[in-house]
Amino acid sequence: MHAETKQHDFEPKIVAFVCTWCTYAGADLAGTSRMQYPSNVRVLKFPCTGRIDPVFILRAFQKGADGVLVSGCHPGDCHYMAGNFHARRRFAAFRALLSFVGVDLNRLQFSWVSAAEGGKWVDVVTELTERVRTMGPMPEFKELEHEEQWSTFAGASADKVLNSPELKEAYDSIG
Amino acid sequence: MCKSDNIYLPNLATIEAIVDETPDVRTLRLVFQDEQVRENFSFRAGQFAEYSSFGFGESTFCIASAPTRKGYIECCFRSVGRVTESLRRLEVGDTVGVRGPYGNSFPIEEFYGKSLVFIAGGIALPPLRTVIWNCLDLRDKFKDITIVYGARSEADLVYKHELKEWQERGDVRLVKCVDPGGAGPDFDGKVGFVPTVLEEAAPSSENTIALVCGPPIMIKFTLPVLERLGFSDDNIYTTLENRMKCGVGKCGRCNVGNVYVCKDGPVFTARQVKAMSQEF
């Protein structure tokens, strides 16, 4: 995987949750076949898509991911028979939830990539990376990380400047 | 200890040595990084501290080393929770935070001229070990010293080297024991539960103070034995542990009735414990 020479203003962070049996092997194949794909993706390996809890996806966004990819075996190919079938329903529901609370689903991609589909892995990763790149950084969860309840945050107003002419004007205008 | 008035701010300490007492119990020897703190830190036997593993939080253990040995402190813990497991992952040279010392202590001066019986079970030896060494370092101030210590199995005995040392020195009577079924082929101690072994050992109660620490079940069966041996409730000391967060009487979880273990304890006499509400 050679680094792309082209420079971008924004390099999105993409987290990929993949199953070890298919997609991880597929990504591996892409690597050993010396296919090129964006280096923005960080791959996390799981036994099965059925093990990929929606909370992991949330956590990824919270910790700074701009896009998340979840990928596993094609339906019928699950090493554990039905893990990906269950995952499919769960992720369909989770997408609806995320959308309802105002998360742009374009940042979340699901795919089936088998151990033989190194090319598909490259396509999926490239497409998601480029799409998220045009969308820019994901601000929502990151901003939330730094938000506080007002009482915690009470220090902020101390930085306000005491503007005496304005204050005097205010005094004068009353009473 | 801290220069700041922030009571939650820990002093930083470096792990100087690690000793694995049992497969899941570990001792950390800690040296304060700040020179002033290192020189001025003092505590009394029985006090505890809040140890922090950064990123995981704080945990409460007694200070297991003797106050008479300056320059370092030791803590001993079993890894059972988030903080203790993370402390276990630390290596020599890593940094931990230490807040303390907190709580009351054993009134060692009042024990001068008396005999002492230490009774401990399992992981509860560290809170007494600090007193044991404190007393051994001032050996001539006390009469007979007896240590009855037991654990579930031979492997669960902590401070094995020190047990050996105590066994070998002539001025201490060490009775060690393991629960039935817990002894290896070469075990040189007794087999039986601590209360039973204590009754067999039958230390005299005359002018003697008993210091007991162990799991609630052990305490429950040990107190009647001590009573039979003639110890009055005022001459039996124990140290309690409850879940704590602040260590300074604010967070509201360590109380047993109106007694805050962190402030009014952790050291109590049996009379005080019995007077506490039935919650204990």
Add this chain to the structure above:
Amino acid sequence: MPQIITEQNLRNLIDLLVKEAKLVVGPKLSGSVVLYEPLAAGSDLTLDALPRRSSKELFFPICEDILSYKRENGAMKVTDVDRSKFPETVLIGAPPCDAGSPAILDAVMSWDYNDEFYLERRRKSTIVGIACTKGDDACFCRAVGLAPDAEGGSDLFLTPLKDGSYACKAVTDKGQALVAAHQNLFADGAGTEPVPFVDQAVEKLDLVKIKKWLEEHFEDPLWEKIADICVGCGACAFICPACHCFDINDEGSTDDGVRRKHWDACGFAKFTNHASGHNPRDVQNKRYRNRIMHKFKYYDDKFGKTLCTGCGRCIRACPVGIDIAEILETINGKED
């Protein structure tokens, strides 16, 4: 000399204080609930309902950093929070059951060890209390020794008058200073008649008797009877003006993060759970008993005060309708 302030001038006062760069906190409509929140202008002040959460969060925030840590060049560095940055604060519009709570909490926050986070905020705040003319059947402040017109805890105390203005009384020097600095908003005079108070269903309790009963009835069928239905949430504790239990947790990585102190509640099953799995308060009624005992016995034992202001919030909020006033009345009415 008695003074009065018109409602408009009370709002003007808020505007001025905001301009003086003070943090002005008062009841404000936030979404569909009234909460104590920073007021951006006098017009934000909402005095028709008791805020859902008490004003304790002004001094004891729901969650606050107590330190931060960072590994720099391999060495861990711990940084204290700059408490001098805490703003000068004015709390406006707190009824006696809220204004009175810091006076109770000061004791636990400053016995032996001082919680400077709380105390610094206390030092920097002025409390403008207001006599309570609302109240409902959950209120029982009179029963715990307060009253709708109790000035305790307030620096400046306002009494709503029938013509819509407020009679003012400077209770402390801080209150005096607040009036003095904005003298042109206040007028001399006693004003019209005050707005009458609402009657309370639970008027008077014998707290000494209750404490004595609690002392003698650590084990009592009452605890199972009232607390078996408790579902173990923290609603009562979190909205209580006097509950002060907290938890301390680290958030962040092992190299960079903060240590935070945040509200905790004795009703949670894990509150006292030891790492070993042993839990001294293993069932819900023991946890509920601790709540009552702490408020009406333990706190009194330690600090000579009752840890309750009778605001009634826990009664209104309890998901299963546990009524602390009813429990106190029951105990109060017991013969033995």
Add this chain to the structure above:
Amino acid sequence: MNAKASKTHVTCIEPAYYEAITEAIRKEAVQILKDETVVGVVGYLPGRRKGTASPALVTTAEEAGKLIFSPACVNNLSVYLTKAKKGVLKKGKVGIVAKGCDMRALAGLITESQLQREELFIIGVVCPGVYGFGAERTGTLTEANIARKCRECSVHLPDGADVAAGTHTELADLTPEEAEEMARIEAMPQAERWAFWKEHFSRCIRCMACRQVCPFCYCEQCLCDKNRPQAVESSPRPAGNMAWHLVRAMHLAGRCGGCAECERVCPMDIPLNLLNRRMAKELKELYDFEAGLNPVEKGPLNQYKEDDDQSFIK
């Protein structure tokens, strides 16, 4: 007591209606305790304050004679039968007073093997509705004080109960406020939706009342209490709050019976039922699943079909 015979629409429901149900419940509860059909009955007793009620676990006929039903009987009592309240009730068959919405929870718990139907004696209530939080408690139920969930109730009749108390009566012309609110949110631009929920969640104080009253939150170890590893921040800050509510909505998807207890008990008035309802709607659309009064073999997220929609997957 043939509830199905007729159905009336009225503008207000008088106290007499609830008194009749109260009588029926008392009669039944006293009977089953006397003949030892059950070891206890979970019902409602009046509170100290006028027009309030709270859950009660009664074990004697005498106490059972004091049970009530009124518009203040808002609680979903099935929470007392779950593991979360382990040990409070003696082992054996238990009687429970259940409204239609509560019965959906019972059905769900039976589906999840948490309860067995034979262990229950269900005293069903033909419920015309209960008070909303903070509504005026006059004893009469009207359009002004009815709970939001009751406006769109589809389970007035407690089908499947051992006995049913009451005659089918509903308030006329109730606007479906919750459905309208949901449509409003769904129609918002994405950023506005985020702002809406962010504002609500940032008020959350993590009192966990939503979890504690939920019949389906019976896990002995909640994911959100776990700290090895920590999945959801435990401190009550906006980030952790958002994560907590999303995790909870996800865990309830396909299980929630729609009793809206979480929303009712929220001291900060977070419209939590909207989340659950949105998930229910999605699962209905995708997998034609609806929480009902009858236990089923498996929930929608515990099963699959090979030809499930996967248009969102590459």
